[in-house]
Amino acid sequence: MPAPAASAAPAAGGRRRARTILTAAGLTLGGIALLAFSVGVAITLGPADVSLVNVRDVLLNHLAEADIPVRVTEDAIVWQERLPRALVAAACGAGLGLCGAIMQSLLRNPLADPYVLGVSSGASTGAVAVGVLGLGGAALGLSGGAFIGALVAFALVLGLSKMAGGGNDRVVLAGVASTQLFSALTSLIVFAFADSDETRGVMFWLLGSLEGVRWNDVALCLSVVAAGTLICLRYAHALDAFAFGDEVASSLGLNVRRVRLLLLLMTALITATLVSVAGAIGFVGLVLPHAARLLFGSRHTRIVPATAVLGAIFMVWVDAGSRVAFAPTPLPVGVGTALIGVPVFIALLARRRRAA
Amino acid sequence: MSLAAENVSWSREGTLVVDGVTLRPAPGDTVGLLGPNGSGKSSLLRLMQGVAKPSAGTVRLDGEALSSIPRRSIARAVAVVSQHAQTDMDILVEDVVRLGRIPHRGTWGGDPEADRAAVVRALEHTGLADKADRLWHTLSGGERQRVQIARALAQEPRELLLDEPTNHLDIRHQLELLTLVTRLPVTSIVALHDLNLAAMFCDQLVVLKDGAVVAGGTPREVLTPALIRDVYEVDAEVRYDDARGRVAISFEPAALAAH
Structure with a gap:
């Protein structure tokens, strides 16, 4: 009896493994197909009419050098405006979602995300300081300012929460303080030093906006988010290990300090890049990791790709929605994400109280 | 040889929390660490798992200083279960146990069949096979601790x-x-x-007071009224139950007025 059982087990294991890999591949491909479809449809939405066929023709012209006749305005709307915009939206959704997933794991707090913890506010202040005050000069740029602002805000939040005893809930409280401080600083800079044109631009951008993004923004956002996704996948098991805190993670062989520093710096970098392009879009990082967990369980090998793809799809639709809701007046995209995110935040709070 | 502490001391923020402790458990033994709150039990355990470095003396794993061994290699030999593991995440029992396989992974992957087998063994060993698909936070306190032990077992350690x-x-x-x-x-x-639990389950006991070892040996050798008086400052009656072959301790109420 033992012999056949022993030989049957590896075969069954092999089949199971093959099935797992197939399922994972299928889900990933399905998700990417859904994302591509979403981008295609989102491009057709907006004040000016563009059909899916137009979108396909323009894409074929540019990507495959097909010579399909399209009107110049349609080509401009699709290729210069809406496609880069949809791609940046996708990058923002994926990137902010990943940042949320990392923070929720490392800080062991389901309410953590770059916006709630004030990292986005810090990035805004940094960007405004460079853009309006001219701090650091042209070499620093908005992204550089946003990055420094994000780092300062993150350091402040972690320092404050440590000072207050380091509990899980302290992080969110420290985030509230940090958010208020940096929004006040941003407002101060804007009201004291910006002219009215600059003010309108900055305010719109602070609420999160994808108006006027260009192809160089696409390249920047996509490359940062793609690199971030790969690093997250590499550290997916480390992110799992933090579920029961630093001590357990350390006893599982992790260099807790190094992993935490690396991943938190990475979230600051991703957040800063995305904020410098699209402004402070709130609550995406909070909501999407929870959606991914609900659908695919707690393992980060699944949460990381699922959050990235779901986040991208989510943002593409919210951005398209905010473009058409009060057309021709565009709504800042952050308004839409907040209207969806805040109820989720409240639901999570209520659930935590029940669990406690 | 396995894991052993040799004359280790640890001075934390100017206070000596572990003071020249030597601990050489025999392979397979269950060694109980006793002592009042703040006597250095947890600190000694932290030194022995390598998360803190002793300020004097050495903790050795198979003869090699723990400080010179990579964290991941330590985690393949030494597993840790703390007093109160907690998480806010919705996580399945099986996934908690699977955490124990992390030290066995390479940079990009592990051996999925070995991982699976170790997880199944750990679940069976701890009587949790039927709870693998439950959510961690729906379990009772006792079950949660058992899951943590299963997680530690999935590490396939030699020392716990x-x-x-x-x-x-x-x-x-x-x-x-x-x-x-x-x-x-x-x-x-x-x-x-709990001294009675220690007497019942441990092969050897080590008693700490102010970070230093004050007694060591079998429960019968160690747990005397004099030692309990000295270390815990309480009066106790110690009987030896020959039929069961174990020590039973009963305590006297505290004499508050005396202080």
Whole structure:
């Protein structure tokens, strides 16, 4: 009896493994197909009419050098405006979602995300300081300012929460303080030093906006988010290990300090890049990791790709929605994400109280 | 040879919390660490798992200084269960146990069949096979601690360090948990508060006071009224139950007026 059982087990294991890999591949491909479809449809939405066929023709012209006749305005709307915009939206959704997933794991707090913890506010202040005050000069740029602002805000939040005893809930409280401080600083800079044109631009951008993004923004956002996704996948098991805190993670062989520093710096970098392009879009990082967990369980090998793809799809639709809701007046995209995110935040709070 | 502390001291923020402790558990033994709050039990366990470095002396794993061994290699030999593991995440029991396989992974992957087999073995060993698909936070306190032990077993360690693992459990679950621990095919070092449980389950006891070892040996050798008086400052009657072959301790109420 033992012999056949022993030989049957590896075969069954092999089949199971093959099935797992197939399922994972299928889900990933399905998700990417859904994302591509979403981008295609989102491009057709907006004040000016563009059909899916137009979108396909323009894409074929540019990507495959097909010579399909399209009107110049349609080509401009699709290729210069809406496609880069949809791609940046996708990058923002994926990137902010990943940042949320990392923070929720490392800080062991389901309410953590770059916006709630004030990292986005810090990035805004940094960007405004460079853009309006001219701090650091042209070499620093908005992204550089946003990055420094994000780092300062993150350091402040972690320092404050440590000072207050380091509990899980302290992080969110420290985030509230940090958010208020940096929004006040941003407002101060804007009201004291910006002219009215600059003010309108900055305010719109602070609420999160994808108006006027260009192809160089696409390249920047996509490359940062793609690199971030790969690093997250590499550290997916480390992110799992933090579920029961630093001590357990350390006893599982992790260099807790190094992993935490690396991943938190990475979230600051991703957040800063995305904020410098699209402004402070709130609550995406909070909501999407929870959606991914609900659908695919707690393992980060699944949460990381699922959050990235779901986040991208989510943002593409919210951005398209905010473009058409009060057309021709565009709504800042952050308004839409907040209207969806805040109820989720409240639901999570209520659930935590029940669990406690 | 395995895991051993040699004359280790640890001075934390100017206070000597571990003072020249030597601990050489025999392979397979269950060693109880006793001592009042703040006597250095947890600190000693932290030194022995390598998360803190001793300010003097050496902790050795198979003769090699722990400080010169990579964290991941330590984690393949030494597993740790703390007194109160907690998480806010919705996580399945099976996924908690699977965490124990992390030290066995390479940079980009592990051996999925070995991982699976180790997880199944650990679940069976701890009687949790039927709870693999449950969510961690729906379990009772005793079951949660058992899951943590299963997670530690999935690490396939030779040494298991437990810091007051029965602290939040009722008496039945305390007995169940310690029975499980003593039957594991590993060397265990357990910090405990309850002297009767220590007497019942440990092969050897080490008693700490102010960071230093004040007594060591079998429960019968160590647990005397004089020692309990000296270390815990309470009066106790110690009987030896020949039929069961174990020590039973009963305490006298505290004399508050005397202080």
